[in-house]
Amino acid sequence: MPAPRFFVEEPLKAPARIALPAATAHHACRVLRLRTGDAIVLFDGHGGEYRARIETAKEAGKGGALADAAFAEVLEFDPVEREALVQLTLIQALAASDKLDWVVQKAVEIGVARVILTATVRSTVELDEARGARRLRRWRELAIAACCQCGRNRVPIIDVAASLADALALAGEADLRWLMEPGATQSFAQAPCAPHRAALAVGPEGGFEPSELQLARQAGYVGVSLGPRILRTETAGLAGAAVWLALNGEFGRESPSSETALVSPAV
Numbered sequence: 001m002p003a004p005r006f007f008v009e010e011p012l013k014a015p016a017r018i019a020l021p022a023a024t025a026h027h028a029c030r031v032l033r034l035r036t037g038d039a040i041v042l043f044d045g046h047g048g049e050y051r052a053r054i055e056t057a058k059e060a061g062k063g064g065a066l067a068d069a070a071f072a073e074v075l076e077f078d079p080v081e082r083e084a085l086v087q088l089t090l091i092q093a094l095a096a097s098d099k100l101d102w103v104v105q106k107a108v109e110i111g112v113a114r115v116i117l118t119a120t121v122r123s124t125v126e127l128d129e130a131r132g133a134r135r136l137r138r139w140r141e142l143a144i145a146a147c148c149q150c151g152r153n154r155v156p157i158i159d160v161a162a163s164l165a166d167a168l169a170l171a172g173e174a175d176l177r178w179l180m181e182p183g184a185t186q187s188f189a190q191a192p193c194a195p196h197r198a199a200l201a202v203g204p205e206g207g208f209e210p211s212e213l214q215l216a217r218q219a220g221y222v223g224v225s226l227g228p229r230i231l232r233t234e235t236a237g238l239a240g241a242a243v244w245l246a247l248n249g250e251f252g253r254e255s256p257s258s259e260t261a262l263v264s265p266a267v
Contacts, residue, residue: 003039004032005049005148007155012044016074017055025070029056034070042072043147045155048079082151084111086248087197089174090237091116091167093204094123097135099234104139104158106238108146111245114157115139118167122206127160136160164212167201168219174199177221178244179213180236184223188243191224198244202237 006024020028028034034054043049055071090112092103100117107115117139119126127135139158147155161167171177174197178188201216208216217223226239245251 003041003051004028004034005041005043005151007144007148008042008044010044011046012042012050012074014050014074014076018072018074020070020072028054029070040072042074043153045147045153047081047153048077049153050077051075081153083154084113084245084250086245086250087113088241088245089114089116089171089197089199090241091118091161091164091171091199091201092237093118093120093164093202093208093233094125094127095204095233096125100135100139101142103234103237104142105146107241108143108152108156109150110238110241111152111250112156112241114159114171115143116159116161116167116170118161118164120164120204121209121212123204124206132160164201164208165215168216168221171199171201173197177201177216177219178224178240179208179216179221180226180240181213181223182207182225182230184225186222186224187226188224188240188247191247200237200240200244202233202240205233 006020006028008018008021008024010018012018019025028040034040036054036056038054040052040054041049042052052072052074055073056069088111090103090107092100092115094100094117095103104115104117136158140155143156143158147153159170161170176191176198178198178200180200180202199221201221203212224240226236226243231239
């Protein structure tokens with residue numbers, strides 16, 4: 001069987017022996033039922049991945065009961081990378097939680113380098129500070145799980161912005177800046193290919209307010225359309241990102257050789 005992949009937050013090195021985080025140990029031993037000597041792959045988000053194998057042990061838990069603990073013997077480093085050729089930032093207006101969970105997960109799988117989830121004037125969802133912090137933790141966990149599944153070794157940046165102005169500032173400078181806008185006369189195919197950095201902004205279900213459109217245009221964003229059909233907010237950004245990356249040769253690239261299984265941990 002190919003080796004499942006797990007994220008470890010602490011910096012990795014080889015050779016070494018490490019204790020796996022509790023949630024990872026549970027998923028590896030109880031869900032996937034891995035045993036001592038089984039091959040796994042670890043990554044720490046800094047690039048490349050590490051071939052390793054499971055070591056299991058028993059240790060005392062609460063009340064003296066025995067609990068499963070898992071350790072890994074880190075064997076060697078593999079510098080393989082699976083990042084997109086273009087560093088694409090997706091600015092996504094807030095929507096219902098399940099929709100945004102979907103956007104974050106699929107954006108990571110597609111190859112987006114950064115996702116900024118932002119409040120807008122017409123957003124139907126509001127996040128106070130406490131709820132925003134909880135959701136951000138959730139979205140970052142989903143991003144890690146998606147990396148485990150799709151083979152990426154660098155975890156995309158996930159941010160939350162209080163307004164479109166803040167989101168545009170977080171996105172920073174980009175060689176090309178797109179604004180998803182129904183009725184726009186320009187298409188992705190008309191843009192020059194292979195920029196180093198690109199940004200794509202997607203409005204809420206009711207679209208951006210005129211003042212927000214003006215703000216984005218002042219920041220260099222150009223309206224772009226995917227055709228005659230109006231897509232939902234959770235569809236538009238993913239479709240636009242996929243189209244843009246495809247036009248830049250992303251989905252025609254040869255896949256790096258790897259024996260790892262693409263297994264997503266429960267989050």
